[in-house]
Amino acid sequence: MNPAREAELTRRSYYTATVPALAPRSVLQGAETADVCVVGGGLAGLSAALELRARGFSVVVLEAMQIGWGASGRNGGQVIVGHANDAPYVDQLGLVEAKRAWDISVEGTDLLRARIAEYHIDCDYTPGWLYLAVNQRKARELQSGFEFNRDQFSYPHQTWISSKEIGNCIASPRFVAGYHDARSGHLHPLKYTRGIAAAAEKSGAKLFENSRVTEIVRGAKPIVRTAQGSVSCQFVLLAGNCYLGNLIPEIDRRIMPVGTYVVASNPLSPALADSLIKDRAAVCDSNFILDYFRPSADHRLIFGGRVSYSTMTPIDLDNSMRARMLKVFPQLGSDLKVDYSWGGFVDITMNRAPDFGRLAENIYYLQGFSGHGLALTGIAGKLAAEAIAGQAERFDIYARLKHLPFPGGKLLRTPALVLGMLWYQLRDLV
Ligand SMILES: Cc1cc2nc3c(=O)[nH]c(=O)nc-3n(C[C@H](O)[C@H](O)[C@H](O)COP(=O)(O)OP(=O)(O)OC[C@H]3O[C@@H](n4cnc5c(N)ncnc54)[C@H](O)[C@@H]3O)c2cc1C
Structure with a gap:
């Protein structure tokens, strides 16, 4: 990735501004x-x-920058069951295996909450x-997805919200219907990532930080090299998101970096923040270029949207982004300000299923979380740890x-993707 672009994307992060500065960890030498x-x-590693x-197992983690510097410390904070696209599981593996993958994703949200409790991670989790x-x-598309989850995956934690009921859930003219998921929620991702790192x-x-891996010598005992050191090991786990770049070309060509952006508003009054979304839940719309938002613990609106295929x-x-927020909540009016804005890259796969x-x-x-x-x-x-341990x-x-x-x-992958995405954006508009 382009270092100047990344510096720009991390400069004004609300998350970085709301955690203490940490002393850097050692560089591998x-x-x-x-x-x-x-x-x-990041969170995968x-x-x-x-x-x-x-x-x-004895474990060494090598991080090119700082722990949580990548997507894990910058994201929208939405903890969501399922995968970016569940369809490939059904199409390629059949319903039984697709249900197992769905159940694993649900276990993922349970695991996250269990770790917050076990390691006392103070990260503002809200269900x-x-x-x-x-x-x-x-709404019809969403309802058929909701019914599929309920009937085929036997998932009981989602509740349909009809057009009549939607006004009780969100104070916005933008939405007509949808569903609530009780096992999903939201949190401060950098606090959470740091908590997992500490655990x-x-x-x-x-x-180790500031220890970019520059070469992996494969073999029965792989050697992982950085500028100043090396790790001799039995197993290597690559969890570098799209930041791995050319290190491993055969997996790099299956993902594509897409820029995505988040802003934090000025703090609202607690009463106003409470009035926007019932029980302060996180929200995501089902558009292809989606808006996703949530209130923060200090009553800001954390609002994600917009993507950039050109990076x-x-x-x-x-x-x-302010205009997008006002489209959802016009009542915020001229008092609404943007205090922070930042972004990062997501590693999308062609079919949006993880790779x-x-x-x-x-x-x-582990890549392609899309x-x-x-x-x-x-x-x-x-799952990777289970596999390395023989299960x-x-x-x-x-x-x-x-x-x-x-x-x-x-x-050429970027121009091809842009054309594909334009088609979906047009579909959203029609
Ligand atoms: C702006 C944004 C909003 C998002 N919002 C949401 C959301 O609301 N909900 C959701 O579920 N997901 C969201 N995501 C996606 C989610 O954040 C990611 O899927 C997840 O954090 C990926 O974790 P990871 O560990 O794979 O990658 P990362 O967190 O990116 O970690 C990878 C790490 O590997 C390091 N690395 C790379 N190459 C090397 C190397 N050669 N040597 C050493 N280290 C290396 C990088 O420096 C980086 O720190 C969002 C992502 C972004 C960018």
Whole structure:
């Protein structure tokens, strides 16, 4: 990724502004040995480190920047069951396996809450999530998804909200119907990521920062090299999101970095913040380029939306996001300000299903969360740890999914994607 672009995207993050500055962790220097070397200090890598330690493996985590610097510390904070796209599981693996994958994703949200409790992570977790439609056609699509989850996945935690009831759930003219999910919710992602890192470290994992992996020498005992050191290990787990770049070309071509943006408003009065969304749930609409928002613990509106397929930050981001917020909540009027705006890259796959697998018997990877990874990364790390410990059954449900490389290779994949996305945006408008 372009360092200047990343610096711009992290400059004004509400999350960074609301956590204490930490002393940097050590840089890897010299030769280390470990059973497992994890590449990437985001939630996928940290979760795997925690689970591997619980199974008795020695673990080194190498992070190119700082722990939580990537998507895990910058996201919209929405903890959501399911996957960015559940359809490929049904289409490719059949209903039984698709239900198992769905259940694993639900376990992911349970695992997240259990870890918050077990490690006393103060991260403002609030239960409840609304998935809403902006017109009747989309409401019908959403309802059939809701019925599918209820009837085929036997998932009982979602409640349909009709057009008559929607006004009781959200004080907005924008939505016509949708559903509430009680197992989903929202939190402060950087606080949560730091909490998981602290738990992993306490359990005995060694975490290094400013230690970018530059080479992986494959073999029975892989060697993972950085500028100043190396780790000799039995297993490697790659959890670098799209920031891994060219390190491993064969997995890089199956994901595409898409820029996505979030803003935090000025603090609202507690009463006004309470009046917007029932029980202060998180909200997501079902448009292709979606709006997703939630109140923060200090009564701001944390509002995500807009994407960039060119990896260029949209022009006039603050004003355009403010306009989107006002479209949802016009009552916020001229008092509404944007105090923070930031962004990051999501690693989307062609079919928007996550891409987990092996490059060799002892090299695993987790990628392609497609913007739906806050809870799923946690359980993905657990599945990778299970697989490394010899219980690969659950990991292999995911590993069996087929993923196509983006057409056009590195140079042309972006224009091809932009054309595809324009089609879906037009569909949203019609
Ligand atoms: C703006 C934004 C909003 C989002 N909103 C939501 C949301 O509301 N809900 C949701 O479920 N998901 C959301 N997501 C997606 C979610 O944040 C991600 O799916 C998840 O955090 C991915 O975690 P990860 O550990 O795979 O990657 P990351 O958190 O990106 O971590 C990867 C780490 O690997 C490091 N790394 C890369 N290459 C190397 C190397 N060579 N050597 C060493 N280290 C390396 C990077 O520096 C980085 O820190 C959002 C993402 C973004 C960007």
